[in-house]
Amino acid sequence: MLAALAAVPILIAVAVRVTERNPGNGRGPAFLDQITHNGLFVAVVGLTVCIPLFLPLTVGVVAGDTIAGEASAGTLRYLLIAPSGRIRLLAVKYVGAAAFSLAATLTVVVAGAIIGVALFPVEPVVLLSGNTIGVGDSLVRSLLIAAYITVSLLGLSAIGLFLSTLTDVPVGAMAATIVLSVVSQVLDNLPQLDWLHPYLFSHYWLSFADLLRDPIAWTSFGDNAVLQGAYFVIFAALAYGRFSGKDILS
Amino acid sequence: MMTSSLLRWTPAFIAVGAVAAAAIGVPLAASASSPLPHKTPSQVIELMASSHVSSLSGTIEQTSDLGLPSLPKVGAGSDSSASSTLELLTGSHTANIYLSGTSDARIQVLDQLAERDVIRHGSDVWIYDSKNHTAQHATITAKQHGLPAKKVPMATPSELATKLLGQLKSTSTITVGADVAVAGHSAYDLILRPKATDTLLGSVSIAVDSTTGLPLRVELNARGQSAPAVSVGFSSVTFAKPAASIFAFTPPSNTKVTQLDKQHAKPKADAMPKTQAKAKPATTVTGKGWDAVVSISKTSADSELTGSPLFAQLTTPVTGGRVFHTSLLNVLITTDGRIIAGSVSIARLQAVAAAS
Numbered sequence: 201m202l203a204a205l206a207a208v209p210i211l212i213a214v215a216v217r218v219t220e221r222n223p224g225n226g227r228g229p230a231f232l233d234q235i236t237h238n239g240l241f242v243a244v245v246g247l248t249v250c251i252p253l254f255l256p257l258t259v260g261v262v263a264g265d266t267i268a269g270e271a272s273a274g275t276l277r278y279l280l281i282a283p284s285g286r287i288r289l290l291a292v293k294y295v296g297a298a299a300f301s302l303a304a305t306l307t308v309v310v311a312g313a314i315i316g317v318a319l320f321p322v323e324p325v326v327l328l329s330g331n332t333i334g335v336g337d338s339l340v341r342s343l344l345i346a347a348y349i350t351v352s353l354l355g356l357s358a359i360g361l362f363l364s365t366l367t368d369v370p371v372g373a374m375a376a377t378i379v380l381s382v383v384s385q386v387l388d389n390l391p392q393l394d395w396l397h398p399y400l401f402s403h404y405w406l407s408f409a410d411l412l413r414d415p416i417a418w419t420s421f422g423d424n425a426v427l428q429g430a431y432f433v434i435f436a437a438l439a440y441g442r443f444s445g446k447d448i449l450s
Numbered sequence: 451m452m453t454s455s456l457l458r459w460t461p462a463f464i465a466v467g468a469v470a471a472a473a474i475g476v477p478l479a480a481s482a483s484s485p486l487p488h489k490t491p492s493q494v495i496e497l498m499a500s501s502h503v504s505s506l507s508g509t510i511e512q513t514s515d516l517g518l519p520s521l522p523k524v525g526a527g528s529d530s531s532a533s534s535t536l537e538l539l540t541g542s543h544t545a546n547i548y549l550s551g552t553s554d555a556r557i558q559v560l561d562q563l564a565e566r567d568v569i570r571h572g573s574d575v576w577i578y579d580s581k582n583h584t585a586q587h588a589t590i591t592a593k594q595h596g597l598p599a600k601k602v603p604m605a606t607p608s609e610l611a612t613k614l615l616g617q618l619k620s621t622s623t624i625t626v627g628a629d630v631a632v633a634g635h636s637a638y639d640l641i642l643r644p645k646a647t648d649t650l651l652g653s654v655s656i657a658v659d660s661t662t663g664l665p666l667r668v669e670l671n672a673r674g675q676s677a678p679a680v681s682v683g684f685s686s687v688t689f690a691k692p693a694a695s696i697f698a699f700t701p702p703s704n705t706k707v708t709q710l711d712k713q714h715a716k717p718k719a720d721a722m723p724k725t726q727a728k729a730k731p732a733t734t735v736t737g738k739g740w741d742a743v744v745s746i747s748k749t750s751a752d753s754e755l756t757g758s759p760l761f762a763q764l765t766t767p768v769t770g771g772r773v774f775h776t777s778l779l780n781v782l783i784t785t786d787g788r789i790i791a792g793s794v795s796i797a798r799l800q801a802v803a804a805a806s
Contacts, residue, residue, distance in 0.1 A: 230563035233583075237704045248563065326702035328565040329558060330578040330585065394542075399473070409563045415696065417546070417560060419509070419686075430469045437465035444458040 201258045202307045208254060209246030209312030213239075217319045230409070239320030240338050243312030244412070247349060250308050251405050255301075256381035259353050262300045263360020264374030266293035267443065271368040277448050286444050294361050294436065301353040305346045313342065331414040341411055348408045352424055355401040355431030356381055362439040365446065398423075401431050486636055486660050491624040494638045494658055498611065501663030505550050507696075508633065508687030512604060513542040515677050516776040544685075545604050548692040552595040556697055559603050568602050571697040577601055578699070585701040588710040607682050611656045611665035618642055618654065621739025632657045632666040633684040644740035649673070650778055651740060651793040662689060672777035679778045736802050743792035743802045770800055 216235050229248050234241040267290075270276040279289055316322075325338035333341070360377040367373050384402040387393055397403050404424035410417035489497070546558040553573070559566040567578040570590065575598060577586040590598060619642075627639035637657040644651065652673035657666045667683025701707050736743045765772040771784035773796055781791040782799040788806075790799050 234704075323703075326704065328563075328580040330565075330567055330576075330580065330699060330702055330705070332700070332702050406562055410560070413558070413560070413565060430472070433465045434462070434469055437461040441459040441462040445455055 201261065202303060205250065205254060205258060205304055205307045206311035208250055209242050209308055210315045212245055212249065213242045213312070213315040213319050234326070235316070235320060237321070238323045238325060239316030239318075240313065240322060240325055240335065240342070242316030242320070243309045243342055244345070246308045246312040247305070247345060247408070248406070251349065251352075251408075252385060253382075255304055255308075255349070255353060256356055256402075257378055258304050259297070259301050259356055260360055260377035260381060261374045263297040263357045264364050264372075264377045265370045266297060266361050267364040268367050268370040268373045269364075271448075272370050280448060287440065290361065290365075290436075290439055290443055293364075294357065297357040297361060298350075298354055301357060302346075302350045305349045305353075309342050309346045313339075327414045328409060328412045329414040333414075344411050344416075345408045348411060348421055348424065349405075351421075351428055352405050352408075355428040355435075358432040358435035358439070359401070362435040362442065365439050365443040368449075399427070401427065403427070484636075486629045486638065489626060489638055491626050491640060494626055494640050495615065495619075495624075497638070497663040498615075498640070498656075498658045498665060499663075501608075501659075501665075503549070503662050503664045503689060504552065505691040506664075506687055506689050507546070507548045507692040508684045510545045510547055510604065510606060510682065511542065511685045512545075512680070512682045513678075514680050515675070516679055516778055517672075517675070543604060547606060548696050549596065550691050550694070550697065553592060554694075554697040555597045557597060557602055557604065557606075566603055567699075568597055569697060569699045570597050571699065574699075575601065576699045576701070578701070578705075583702075583705045585705045585707045586710050587701075587707060605682060607656075607668045607684065608665045610668045610682055611658075614642070614654055614668065615656070618644075618739050621645055621741075622654075627655065629660075630657050630667075632659075633687045635659050635661070635666060635687065637666050646739075646741040648795055648798065649740045649793050650780065650795075651679075657683065670778060675777050679776075734806070736806075737792075741792065741794050741798070743790060743794060743799060745802060745806055746789040746791075768796060768800070770803055773799075 212232075213235065216232070229245055231241050231245045231248060235245060267276070270279060280286060322335060324332045324334055325341075326332050356377065359380060360373065363376045364370070364373040381402060384400045385405075388397055388400050388403055404420055404427065407420035407424065410420045544560045546556075546560065548554075548556045554571055556567065556569045561581070564581040565578075566580070567576070569576045569578070573589050573592065575588045575590050577588075578584075588598070588601075621644060622642040623645060625641045625643070627641045630637050630639045637659050640656040640658055642654040642656070644653075650672055651670060652675075653671045655669045655671065657668075658664070659666050666687065667681065669678040669683075670680040672679040732747045734745045736745065761772075765774045765783065767773075768782070771782050774781040774783070775796070779791060779793055780796050780799055781789060782796065782803060783789055784803050788803065790803050792799060792802075
């Protein structure tokens with residue numbers, strides 16, 4: 201799955217390089233027109249493209265598989281024979297899913313940076329505010345964006361963990377998690393529901409661009425962290441409620 | 451069995467309860483503060499007039515609920531100029547604003563994955579658009595303070611408050627409402643209500659900071675609508691001097707820079723019809739203040755406007771033309787190409803159209 205994620209920025213970079221045509225201003229995904237000037241933008245374009253679907257998809261697969269996967273493989277009861285307890289198993293599984301979120305995001309960033317440097321010129325990066333920062337600073341910003349997106353996926357991971365405790369069929373939990381992430385994004389685009397938008401876990405996903413401003417707008421980083429924290433607390437508690445009393449049959 | 455299942459679901463109940471309490475409780479706690487000393491409306495207006503805030507950094511939020519069909523943020527046609535004007539009317543916007551002295555100012559309109567900037571540093575004014583990679587440069591005399599208002603895509607609460615107060619003061623009943631808290635600052639709530647009864651605009655409320663006298667929030671309320679039709683206010687503000695680096699701007703290398711000549715710089719049409727009345731000789735104003743009606747004779751923009759497919763969607767046919775209706779403003783575009791607008795009923799617009 202990480203390889204598939206890495207393929208996204210590589211495909212974008214190769215496609216732009218091969219056609220050698222500057223996709224006019226404001227067309228295609230944001231920042232796409234910057235690539236030919238500066239290879240460092242490949243990572244940012246890669247993330248912009250991956251956030252709505254590919255990243256939630258892979259995180260949904262991993263988080264949905266956590267408990268249900270063990271149950272369907274018949275290994276869950278062996279895991280629980282050891283005196284480590286169910287809470288610990290849940291915690292370890294969640295940390296695993298969170299670590300995957302980080303790895304997935306970093307994969308896109310690193311693959312994007314490498315292919316960008318290989319195919320395009322590297323120059324100081326122009327921020328959204330019109331300021332220019334050095335290559336070193338821009339790498340720091342890329343890592344900050346990766347951190348932001350990892351945090352953004354923590355709520356979804358917790359939802360996946362909870363759904364995974366409901367069923368012994370991993371595919372069901374994976375599909376439900378991914379569908380929820382799509383539903384959340386669709387709701388976020390319906391203007392009639394604007395009172396609901398700040399509470400949707402996908403609401404701040406694209407606000408990572410606030411880290412490309414000068415000065416950095418940290419508000420969205422904080423709001424996003426609080427929101428994801430709330431989703432984590434609720435769904436981790438629900439997962440505990442469900443899993444601690446569940447009859448383990450396989 | 452019962453108790454054990456209760457026990458294991460306890461954390462879930464606590465978690466849901468705690469999150470709900472935080473979501474509801476935090477905004478409530480923010481609005482509680484000690485009562486301000488009583489002030490009469492004229493004292494509050496005086497406080498506002500005497501305000502001399504030269505340095506601040508803050509974030510302005512603008513929300514609109516004009517009863518218009520909201521346009522989707524993405525999708526075909528969303529790049530046309532007609533829909534971007536409408537987007538400004540229907541959408542919500544966030545901007546950072548920085549002021550330092552009279553000659554350094556910057557406003558950053560934070561769009562999703564993009565940004566628009568207007569920066570003034572000394573006598574240089576830069577207008578930067580990250581989406582189109584364009585920068586415009588103009589020079590300004592030291593006599594003018596702050597940013598050139600015509601170039602700024604968003605109005606600040608204080609500009610809006612001064613403008614509204616100036617235009618509406620004589621035709622309003624002015625009261626001071628209960629204390630409000632805006633961006634953590636306690637403020638007097640100056641409420642203007644029209645003496646006329648047939649206006650769409652029901653009241654204007656201006657939150658005036660109790661210590662500095664700076665207008666922190668302006669809300670336009672339409673009659674029969676609980677949420678403000680337009681709200682422009684600070685979500686955070688500090689009165690410290692911002693870092694000098696914020697006002698420095700050099701256009702990036704891949705940006706197209708255009709030099710704006712002062713004589714040829716065309717003033718952008720303002721959102722307020724009353725200021726248009728001043729700017730264009732072909733306009734006439736009937737009435738004064740709240741129920742003023744602006745008539746614009748045949749304009750060159752007519753065919754472009756009426757030819758747009760959005761025009762047919764957004765307007766409804768009435769006798770004598772088509773009407774564009776929002777909760778704050780009715781605009782009548784007559785069959786002979788005149789535009790008649792005002793915060794009044796459609797019947798009043800038709801009467802004005804027939805009279806002239």
